[in-house]
Every structure is written in structure tokens, then in C-alpha cells.
Amino acid sequence: xxxxxxxxxxxxxxxxxxxxxxxxxxxxxxxxxxxxxxxxxxxxxxxxxxxxxxxxxxxxxxxxxxxxxxxxxxxxxxxxxxxxxxxxxxxxxxxxxxxxxxxxxxxxxxxxxxxxxxxxxxxxxxxxxxxxxxxxxxxxxxxxxxxxxxxxxxxxxxxxxxxxxxxxxxxxxxxxxxxxxxxxxxxxxxxxxxxxxxxxxx
Amino acid sequence: xxxxxxxxxxxxxxxxxxxxxxxxxxxxxxxxxxxxxxxxxxxxxxxxxxxxxxxxxxxxxxxxxxxxxxxxxxxxxxxxxxxxxxxxxxxxxxxxxxxxxxxxxxxxxxxxxxxxxxxxxxxxxxxxxxxxxxxxxxxxxxxxxxxxxxxxxxxxxxxxxxxxxxxxxxxxxxxxxxxxxxxxxxxxxxxxxxxxxxxxxxxxxxxxxxxxxxxxxxxx
Numbered sequence: 001x002x003x004x005x006x007x008x009x010x011x012x013x014x015x016x017x018x019x020x021x022x023x024x025x026x027x028x029x030x031x032x033x034x035x036x037x038x039x040x041x042x043x044x045x046x047x048x049x050x051x052x053x054x055x056x057x058x059x060x061x062x063x064x065x066x067x068x069x070x071x072x073x074x075x076x077x078x079x080x081x082x083x084x085x086x087x088x089x090x091x092x093x094x095x096x097x098x099x100x101x102x103x104x105x106x107x108x109x110x111x112x113x114x115x116x117x118x119x120x121x122x123x124x125x126x127x128x129x130x131x132x133x134x135x136x137x138x139x140x141x142x143x144x145x146x147x148x149x150x151x152x153x154x155x156x157x158x159x160x161x162x163x164x165x166x167x168x169x170x171x172x173x174x175x176x177x178x179x180x181x182x183x184x185x186x187x188x189x190x191x192x193x194x195x196x197x198x199x200x201x202x
Numbered sequence: 203x204x205x206x207x208x209x210x211x212x213x214x215x216x217x218x219x220x221x222x223x224x225x226x227x228x229x230x231x232x233x234x235x236x237x238x239x240x241x242x243x244x245x246x247x248x249x250x251x252x253x254x255x256x257x258x259x260x261x262x263x264x265x266x267x268x269x270x271x272x273x274x275x276x277x278x279x280x281x282x283x284x285x286x287x288x289x290x291x292x293x294x295x296x297x298x299x300x301x302x303x304x305x306x307x308x309x310x311x312x313x314x315x316x317x318x319x320x321x322x323x324x325x326x327x328x329x330x331x332x333x334x335x336x337x338x339x340x341x342x343x344x345x346x347x348x349x350x351x352x353x354x355x356x357x358x359x360x361x362x363x364x365x366x367x368x369x370x371x372x373x374x375x376x377x378x379x380x381x382x383x384x385x386x387x388x389x390x391x392x393x394x395x396x397x398x399x400x401x402x403x404x405x406x407x408x409x410x411x412x413x414x415x416x417x418x419x420x421x422x
Contacts (some may be wrong), residue, residue, distance in 0.1 A: 016400075018327075024274040024275065024277040024278065024279035024416065024417075025274030025275075025277075025417060025418060025419065026418060026419055027419070028419075031419065032291075041310070050378040051318075052379045053318025053319070053379045053380075054317070054318065055331060056317075056318040056319060056320065056326075056379055057317050057318050059281075059320075060282075060302075060317055060320065064279050064280075064281050082372050110226050128326075136315070137281050137283075138281075138282035138283060138303060138305070139282075140228065141282070141305070141317060142318070151305070152374035153372065153374045153380070161372060163372055164318070166316060166318060166374070166377070166379070167328070167331075167371045167372070167376075167389065167403060168304050168309070168331045169391065169399055169400075170332060170333065170334055170338065170363070170391040170403070171391035171396060171399060171400050188357045193210075
């Protein structure tokens with residue numbers, strides 16, 4: 001839990017301190033942070049990792065900023081500290097953390113983004129956590145989970161099996177509630193019609 | 203026998219008017235069929251896409267293998283939610299804007315690159331989502347051998363469809379986000395005529411046949 005906070009916090013620290021200029025490419029400092037993000041955290045004796053997709057999100061974000069050595073050093077320290085804190089929760093995965101720990105995560109995230117007027121939000125329906133910088137730019141958007149090495153599937157905060165939010169719902173996008181109401185009305189009316197007809201015959 | 207029918211229609215009309223017939227519900231219902239035109243999000247996203255021609259000169263450097271790659275400084279790397287290109291599949295009738303990120307705004311206006319995958323030319327997996335009732339409806343016509351073109355401000359990329367497959371949405375073997383070779387995956391909900399949430403997706407896998415790589419690592 002704490003590691004999640006720390007890693008996300010690290011990304012946000014980057015958002016605050018890094019100069020947002022035209023800068024595609026990942027420099028050596030950013031590469032060191034990415035390497036640290038790929039290290040394991042021991043959860044109940046088992047090595048667990050961020051899904052590859054989460055690290056890729058950081059890499060994409062790093063491609064839009066320039067990070068210097070000092071910033072990278074601070075971020076790596078935050079990640080390492082968070083790793084120890086997460087291991088101390090005794091949980092098997094994020095989903096297994098207590099409600100209090102999950103609440104603590106969101107509080108931490110909110111506190112972290114406050115200085116940049118950023119936002120941390122949690123969507124109960126999808127289980128996604130979204131972090132935005134002060135200018136509204138999305139830094140991280142995923143269903144937080146840890147996975148075993150070589151796997152991409154874990155358990156989300158809401159306890160459902162998740163791929164971390166990789167594959168989206170890409171069907172009909174509209175709210176279906178009107179159709180549900182209409183459908184219910186049609187069924188009711190047809191049923192009523194049958195009753196009416198049956199009574200007339202009687 | 204006509205009486206029950208009149209009764210049914212009358213009650214249906216009254217029920218529908220009272221319960222469901224509100225301006226919002228009409229718009230929402232219409233959106234299922236015409237969702238591409240339902241809302242105008244054009245002011246909600248940034249567009250950095252400026253098409254480049256084949257003849258345009260791009261700044262390049264040599265990579266460690268001595269091959270020319272697009273200089274990092276010449277690429278304006280897209281942030282989340284930004285339109286940075288377009289996807290064209292002539293054989294499927296698809297020609298739509300391409301966004302970084304696959305959030306609601308992106309998918310209401312085109313196709314979106316999953317933020318945990320990479321942009322074309324980056325040397326990894328590019329995973330692109332699109333709605334099956336709008337921009338990616340044409341994927342139903344996708345066939346092996348068809349050409350996919352992705353145009354961006356830093357270069358144009360051509361891919362050839364290798365395979366199509368219907369898989370479970372949570373089947374993480376459908377993609378490899380740690381791949382170190384350029385590959386393209388498009389997907390949409392399946393089946394196409396299903397209304398509501400589907401657990402299946404149609405995946406279209408394609409290999410790069412033309413397009414220059416981007417310089418990845420830069421000096422501090």
C-alpha cells in the first residue's frame with residue numbers, strides 16, 4: 001500500500017519539480033527511476049511487482065519531462081522507503097489491505113497532490129485510481145494491484161480480478177437505463193394485455 | 203381481439219411518456235446509435251497532430267546499430283488525452299483521430315493508445331482501443347494482409363494485419379506490454395451488435411512494415 005503511495009508520490013514529485021518542457025526521450029536519471037520501479041516488493045514471503053503497464057505509464061510520462069540527477073535521487077529514496085512500508089502491512093496484495101489502509105492510501109495521495117492543486121480520485125465502479133497534475137494532465141490511471149513476475153493479472157482494490165485497467169469497454173457507450181425502463185414497461189404492458197384478454201374470455 | 207392490442211399500445215405510450223421520455227433519456231438513447239455525434243468534446247482536448255508527407259525531411263541520428271532513428275528532440279511526445287495522429291485502414295473504412303490515452307473523451311472522438319503501451323516508432327507494443335459502434339465498427343471487416351496506416355506529426359507508419367482473434371477481455375495473454383519489438387494491436391468489443399457490456403474483444407494484430415524508430419535514450 002505504502003509502496004503504491006510512494007511510487008505514485010514519486011511520479012507526482014516529478015510532476016511538481018521537473019521542468020515541463022519539450023523533451024521526448026528518457027534520460028539516464030529517468031532510467032534509474034524506471035529500474036527502481038521494476039524491483040520487487042515482498043508480500044507475505046512472495047516477490048510481487050508492478051504490472052509492466054504501470055511502469056510503461058511512468059516511462060510515457062518521463063518522455064514528456066526532463067528529470068535531473070537530484071530529482072531522481074529523491075524519487076528513488078521515496079520508492080525504497082515506500083517499499084519497506086508496504087512490506088510491513090503484512091497483506092498479500094493491495095486488495096487484501098484493510099479498509100483503513102486503503103483509506104490511508106487515498107489520504108496520502110490527496111496530501112501529495114495538494115501542493116500542486118492536483119487531484120487524486122478513486123472510481124468505485126471501475127476500481128481505477130487517477131492522479132492528475134495541477135494543470136489536469138493525467139500522470140497515472142490504473143486499477144492498483146501487484147502481480148507475480150511474468151503475470152499481468154492481479155486483484156484490484158475492489159477485490160475483482162483485474163488486468164490493471166488495460167482493456168477498456170468499447171461497446172455501446174450510452175447510458176442504457178432508458179432502455180431498461182422501456183423494456184420493463186413493454187413487458188408489463190404485454191403481461192397486462194394477456195391478463196386483460198384472459199379476463200375478457202372469462 | 204383488437205381491444206387488448208389497443209390497450210397495450212395505450213398503456214405503453216402513457217408509461218413511456220411518464221417514465222422514460224425526458225430530454226436526457228432521448229439524448230442518451232439516441233447516443234447508443236449515434237454516440238459519435240452525441241457530444242462535442244472538441245474543446246476538451248489538445249490536438250498536436252500535423253500531418254507529414256513522405257518527402258518531408260525529419261531530423262535523425264544513428265542508433266547503436268548504426269541505423270537512422272528520429273531524433274528525440276524532433277518528437278513532441280504526446281501527453282495523456284492529446285490527439286497526436288490518425289488511424290487509417292482503407293479495407294475497413296476506418297479513418298479516425300488517434301489519441302494518447304484511451305479515456306472517455308478520446309474514445310468519443312476517435313481511437314486511443316493505452317497509456318501503459320507506447321506510441322508508434324517507440325519500439326514496443328502499441329495497444330489501441332476504439333468503440334465498436336463508431337470509429338472501430340469497421341474492424342469487423344479486418345482481414346489478414348490488410349494495411350494499417352498510422353500518421354503522426356513525427357512520421358508515418360505502415361503495418362500489415364497478421365491475425366485477428368476474439369478473446370476474453372481479461373485474457374492478459376492477448377497482449378505483451380513488455381515486448382521490445384514494434385507491434386500493433388487494435389481491439390474493440392465483440393460481438394458488434396451486442397448492446398451492453400461484452401466480455402469479449404476482437405483483437406487485430408499487425409506487424410510494422412514501414413516507419414522509422416524514435417530515439418529512446420537521451421543524455422542527461
